[in-house]
Amino acid sequence: MNPVLQTDTERIVIEPVTRVEGHGKVTIHRDAEGRVAQARLHIVEFRGFERFIQGRPYWEMPVAVQRLCGICPVSHHLCAAKAVDLLVGGESLTPTAEKIRRLMHYGQFFQSHALHFFHLASPDLLFGFDADPVDRNVLGVAAAHPELARQGILMRKWGQEIIQATAGKKVHGTGAIPGGVNRSLTREERDTLRAPVSHMLTWAREALELARGYTLENLPDVGHFGDFESNYLALVRADGAMDIYDGELRAIDPRGEILLQEPDSQRYLDVIAEEVRPWSYMKFPYLKPLGPEEGWYRVGPLARVNACDFIDTPEAEEARQEFKGLAGGGPVHHTMAYHWARMIELLHCAEVIQRLLDDDDLLGAELRTEGPRRRREGVGILEAPRGTLFHHYRVGDDDLVTRCNLIVSTTSNNEGMNRSVTQVAKQRMEGVDRITEGMMNEVEVAIRAYDPCLSCATHALGQMPLIVELVDEGGDVLDRRARSGGS
Amino acid sequence: MTSASPLSRLPPGPLLVLGYGNPGRLDDGLGPAFCEALRLRLGGDAHRAGPHRMTIRDAFQLNVEDAAEVADHDCVVFVDATLPGPGTFSFEPVTPSTRRAEFTTHSATPAGIMGLARDLLGADTQGYALGIRGGEFGGFGERLSPVARCHLALALDHFTALLPRQEGRPTVCATPIRGEGVHHD
Structure with a gap:
């Protein structure tokens, strides 16, 4: 109604x-x-998931909450793990644990972005918005652009294999536990994942070129399609680099000026509030200092590329600089530029995965850290493929969850x-x-x-x-x- | 049981068993439950080194990237739940197809996956679909209905009879299943 x-x-x-x-x-x-x-x-x-998990023990959260979604469960798995790390005194993970988690996360980003671009978005970009819907789908892409479709399938498969190796399963894995991980990679697993890296980098470059070319060639239309200025929110590393696993909350205004940067994730409620509107079950988050009228913002690839100062992998950074040149160095506001930004991130993920797979810490045996329990409340924040994700848990003396708040990426958009x-x-x-x-x-x-x-x-x-x-x-x-x- | 093409043995070579469905939606989870029961019957991971070099995998739904895994095998058996009706299970060959009707954003059919494997990856994989009749689909719950468990046992007997036997001992043990590992009351 x-x-x-x-x-x-x-x-x-x-x-x-x-x-x-x-x-x-x-x-x-x-x-x-x-x-x-x-x-x-x-x-x-x-949804009602926040209510559903009240009364459950906190250590179940990384496994239970990912059941929210069969598409990006890794994001929920890791975000919940980051939150409960704080409950067990595991603020500082071992190098092996942090790198296994990062590999899992970048693998998920890679497969998620590949899925969206090749299977969901490319039919519109390749055939046109008003093309015959009989052809405007992934099978139409397979028929007209078989090599592109093949690459999409194999990129998605590689990302899923990284998730399986680090989380135990492609969907709803168990790799992240409070204070660390429950597995590292064997040398054989690492080498198997590393074998196709050069192909993935090549295909990611080609996908980026496709998205870039599409945006530039269609700029007269793309530039006015569902287009408007907005604030943006994303995690950045303390030095301003893009970081999708951990960092500080940064919000920028439509001109690119930093509105706020909060280094302490536990204080996210000082930054974000949510408005309820009667016609939707999805809330409307906003930047608290600006209020609901002026404080709404966008998240996701466009926000991350706009908000960071640089990307710490060379090819993605070069692509970011060209992207930002579209708006004279300021934020790019074109909604359709999400696709270009997403493919910059796809290439960034391939570069980071290559770097991680060359790191012997992935083979380490120190998987978990734990310190004295100091908190009854933990907040985890990371960047999911679709944008900033917040998990907030409060537990009682009996270790059961008494309160949960989730702000998922799509809600912020x-x-x-x-x-x-x-x-x-x-x-x-x-x-x-x-x-x-x-x-x-x-x-x-x-x-x-x-x-x-x-x-x-x-x-x-x-x-x-x-x-x-x-x-x-x-x-x-x-x-x-x-x-x-x-x- | 219904079968369009009676088969005495599955072809030799690497075999993929791909059971799919949602274990949290009652009998929709028959595909993953079949995989779990098959692992138990074959004795854990022993199937990987057997004559079929069998891969048993469960999933919530088929995805286009499953075409790559299908292409890595000589034969694939898709296992899914079927809606209530006559019969206990069906076992039929799958013809590759890339008609639009074989694919939607949220689900793909065995024929669609086989078609992608053939057209994009050059695969010549033989495909079969094992459909196990369920009885209860309308709600939430990590359990199978009694009728589904009965049909699962019959389908498992049929499937394991199609497997070759190793030298000196049968690949398949004769222990009847009672839904072990798949029933979570």
């Missing part, structure tokens, strides 16, 4: 949004003159995605009599750029058909289109 339905408007519903992880819907209201009065991305299912939807709807759907499949897909393209994981944001299961209805003032359906989910 939508509480804002007005009697003198027509309402368009896109449900579910396809080629994203999880399920949501879009509603677009047009007034009697055909102008877009309102457009919203709704999250239609309820809630305001940005809604603004993108609104802008594209205004650009494409105002004043037209008939809503085409291509128009619907353009709204989805804007959402897809963020690579949202609606499962994480809400914990959704299942698959629904896509239905779009154009309804007049009297409630009569003027036009209706439907297709099966997942296209």
